[in-house]
Amino acid sequence: MSSDVSTAPTAPTAPPSAPMRVVGRRLAHHDFVDKVKGSLLYAADWTLPGMLYARVVRSAFPSARIKSVDVAAARALPGVVTVLTARDVPRNRLVEHATGGLGELTVAMPVLADDRVRYAGEPIALIAAASQQIADEAAELVDVDYEELPGVFDPEAALADDAPRVHDEGNVLINWHIRRGDVEAALAAADVVVEGEYRSQRVEHAYLEPEAGVGWMDAGVLTLRVSTQVIEHAVEIADILGLPANKVRVIGAYMGGGFGGKEDMTVEPYLALLVWRTQRPVRMVWDRQESMMASTKRHPFVMRYRTGVRYDGTIVAQDIDITGDAGAYPYLSARVMFAGAAVSCGPYRTPNASLRSRAVFTNNVPTSAFRGFGAMQVVFGYESQMDRLADVLGLSTVEVRRRNFLSKTDIIPTGESLATCVAGSETMERALARLGEPPQPSSPSKRVGRGFACNMQPYGRTVWFHDHASTWLSLQPDGTLLLRAGITDLGAGQAASLCQIASEVLGVPLDEISVYIGDTALNPPAGGTFGTRQLYMSGNAVLHAARRLRDEIAPVAAEMLGCRTADLAFEDGLVRGPASTGLTLAELVAGCEERGVDTSLLSRWRADRGAFDPITGQGDSFPDYTYGCHATDVEVDVETGEVAVLRYTASHDVGRAINPLRVEGQIQGGAMQGLGYALMEDVVLEEGNCASTLFASYLIPSSLDMPDVEVEIVESGEGKGPLNSRGIGEPPIGPCAAAIANAITAAIGERPTCLPMTPERVLELCDRAEKPAGEVST
Structure with a gap:
């Protein structure tokens, strides 16, 4: 049936x-x-009789022409079974139409680089050998003759007419422009206009389980058991190999974390090629250094805001411009930048809006999906703006939000009417109440500040995908x-x-x-x-x-x-x-x-169906949103710039909690990941070369760094999920950076605008401020 x-x-x-x-x-x-x-059992736990071990040979340069690839020495090494290059790939071309064809460039991504490389770490050759040690040794013997080419490593520099071309098609993958009302006229008539520029950084997924999998042939069917978020990549693998779709099977093992980093293919095409060529089982596991060097990252954003308000705090217009670094290839950048633009006004009424975002190619490691998917970077922008508005207008940060929160049936900048409850006010009140009274500074050199941030995060794919x-x-x-x-x-x-x-x-x-x-x-x-x-x-x-x-x-x-x-x-x-x-x-x-x-x-x-017009910037976007608020007390040491998070609360409307235990876990995990993003995590690239390839140089928070995340679950009963639930996987990572930034500002009187908020950056802010020590700000 x-x-x-x-x-x-x-x-x-x-x-x-x-x-x-x-x-x-x-x-x-x-x-x-x-x-x-x-x-x-995770993907790397599986072993098979006669299994071979795989290794990827990667580019040493971020921008170069490949003059030749000599694999003779690698093939001659005892124990090496096969060495593959681009010429061995039946169809060495992947095209990602992340928007479903709404205006992005058609740029092919090779499975293995052929004539040139566009980022340091790009795959060039594959090796399968009798042991991992032999495979690693053979990789060192592959001789690639490069001709270095000029590269471009800053997305704004890549927009210049004379910038090096990452792709012949151009350096801008896509431009989004969402428009509603007359923004310039509204800004001109506004009582106050607040401008701000905010920058977020490139971030590593840092999942416990690196990319891994095994593959084998079974009755003529190529089978992969891999750590993946998308088993439907079987269709793409069949296309790469020129096989019928029913001759490729993908089994997704339980994952030790994904966060979007395993949404795109990782080991899958390489395993498939080696299994198909050797007709033997093959295992591929990336070590931590390889994973951090070559896996996709979170998009760094440059966000420029102009927000116009009346003296009573009511927002009349927002003009927002966002540039995202896509790195060397498209992946899912078009969708990430749409999400960033679509919610860049936050959970606030904005009758006049001009929201622009673009994904720009550089010779940096590619960026793609990451928990929050573009909608979380912009929280840092719009919630910093809200606190700035309150300061200029002499209103409390709570009151300026109360006067602007969206409500059910309100129209958002895409022209859509909100069909479900908007619990911004309730989650704000619950998060702040949970904090209780502000603590006192622990020493004369320290200052305490309280901050909070609200967000709206879509759940479900954009509706034009007809999911x-x-x-x-x-x-x-x-x-x-x-x-x-x-x-x-x-x-x-x-x-x-x-x-x-x-x-x-x-x-x-x-x-x-x-x-x-x-x-x-x-x-x-x-x-x-x-x-x-x-x-x-x-x-x-x-x-x-x-x-x-x-x-x-x-x-x-x-x-x-x-x-x-x-x-x-x-x-x-x-x-x-x-x-x-x-x-x-x-x-x-x-x-x-x-x-x-x-x-x-x-x-x-x-799911819900609809259409979006990229010309008018109007139409259907996401099925629904999850709303929330995080609040925190921080202590800043003005002598060192160190920031201690003293208390942290998080409240989200989940519609109905299917399992409150898991809901709390998602909120706590997302908040902790967001605190790492706020205060310490940063993938440092030097002319396209990754300097953050070990956890010794890429810092993530431990249980000793942060307090417990106290959770307040709101159940409005109006989500579009089963039994009126809402999605909660991504929303909790959004408010963290903005909440911390607002708390630091309250403590020292200077605003962080660049992430992460490291001790060095906070100390610079402290040096600008001349506020007497030992005060408490709220």
């Missing part, structure tokens, strides 16, 4: 107060236990449930959430549900795990499939129990009527079998 199900209605169908048996409970699932026991997800449910003869979905699990419990939803509807106990995920050969397609889309997409797919299956079998249960279907309750492995002990699900399945009623169902759920 199969069915297509259209998008869910935008109005809530069940308020958060509706009684739930499974959803809303703080449950630990199978992955909790396996991770604690250390029994969960959909499928799931397959099957009640077994013993009453247990099989759930199959093509999702991948980054470690955030994507699979477990689906089980809770199915259990809620069908009444199957959680420990009697088996979930099978992440396999292109066995699971219906669900799309990748990115953009905070899986709960929205696969969660709705499971919800509607479970409801459809229940509707199919309920008449049989009603007949067997002698009651109406409306009187049935599916719970605790039973189906109960109003005046009976009920049937077991096993008995119901047997009854369905006798009557020829199928107890399996394949269903597809389709």
Whole structure:
């Protein structure tokens, strides 16, 4: 049995107060236990008989012409099985239309560089050998003759007419311009115009598990078991090899973190090429240095804001210009820059807006997806502006936001009306209340400041992609449930959430549900795990499939129990009527079998659909948004510039918490990652060469660096996810940098405008300030 199900209605169908048996409970699932026991197998844990070991040979230069590649010495090394170069790739060309064709350049990305390299670390050759040591040694023997070419390493410099061309097509991948109203006229009529420039940095994903996988041939099918967020890359791999799509299988292992860094292909094409050439199992695992040197990063943004307001604090116009460094190749930069532009005004009414963003090619390491996906960098811009407005107008930072928060049905700059609750004010009040009274400085050389920041983060893909997800449910003869979905699990419990939803509807106990995920050969397609889309997409797919299956079998249960279907309750492995002990699900399945009623169902759920016009800058953008606020007290040492985060609270409206334990974990993890982004993380490039290739030189926060993140969950019951939930994977990383910047400003009287806010940069600000020590600012 199969069915297509259209998008869910935008109005809530069940308020958060509706009684739930499974959803809303703080449950630990199978992955909790396996991770604690250390029994969960990740991609690098798999070994196969006769396995070869792989290595990528990478460019030593950020911009050069390849004159020749000599692999003879590498091939002659005992134990080397094969060495591949660009000429060995059947189709050495990938084209990413990240917008679905809305105005971006068509720029091909080679699998292996052929005539030139465009960033340091670009793959040139592949090696498969009998051991990792031999593969590494062979890589040193590959002789590449380069002719160095001029490079460009600053995105704004790359805009100049005489800048070196990274690609013949040009240095600007895409320009977005979202327009509403008459911005220049509104700014001219404004009582006050506040201008600001803000810069964010290039950031490493720093997942615990580097890029890894194994591949093998199985009955003529090339199979990869890899750490990936998107198993649908099987189609691209088949295209690279010139194979039918059904001859490539991708299995997504449970991941030790992804954060967007495994949304694009990493090891997949290289493993596939080596397996196909050797017809033997191959293993590839990038070490930390290789991962940090060559993997995609978060886009650095240059953000310029002009915000016009009336004396009462009401925003009348915003003019915003954003430049993002795409690095050497397109990847997902077009989509990242759209998200940045679309939400660059934040959760605030802006009747007149001109929002421009561009993705610019440089000879730096490519940038692509990263948790928050463009919508998080701009929080630093718009929340700094809000505090600046309050200062100029003599209003409190709370009041200036209250007067401008969006509300349900308001129109945003893309021309769309908001269909669900905007809980900006409630999350702000909850986060600030949780902080309590401000602390006192711990010494005369230290100052304490309080800051907060609000954000709106989209969840789900842009609606012009016409997204959909499928799931397959099957009640077994013993009453247990099989759930199959093509999702991948980054470690955030994507699979477990689906089980809770199915259990809620069908009444199957959680420990009697088996979930099978992440396999292109066995699971219906669900799309990748990115953009905070899986709960929205696969969660709705499971919800509607479970409801459809229940509707199919309920008449049989009603007949067997002698009651109406409306009187049935599916719970605790039973189906109960109003005046009976009920049937077991096993008995119901047997009854369905006798009557020829199928107890399996394949269903597809389709998301909201729409279109965006890149010429007018108007149209449909994202399905919905998650709103939140973070608040913090920091202590700044004016003698050293060191910033200590004393307390930190975070509040988000999640619509309905499917599992509050996991919601809290996502908020705490996102906030901690955001604090690293705010205060210490920075991928340093020197003329395109990465100087941050080890955790010794790339600092990430530890449990000793930051306080506990205290969480306040708001449940408005108006999300577009299953049971009116909202996505929470990405939103918690957004407010962190702005909240810290606002707190530092409150403490020392000078505003940070460049990330990260390192002790050196903060000390420069302290030297500018002449505020007496020991004061408390709020």
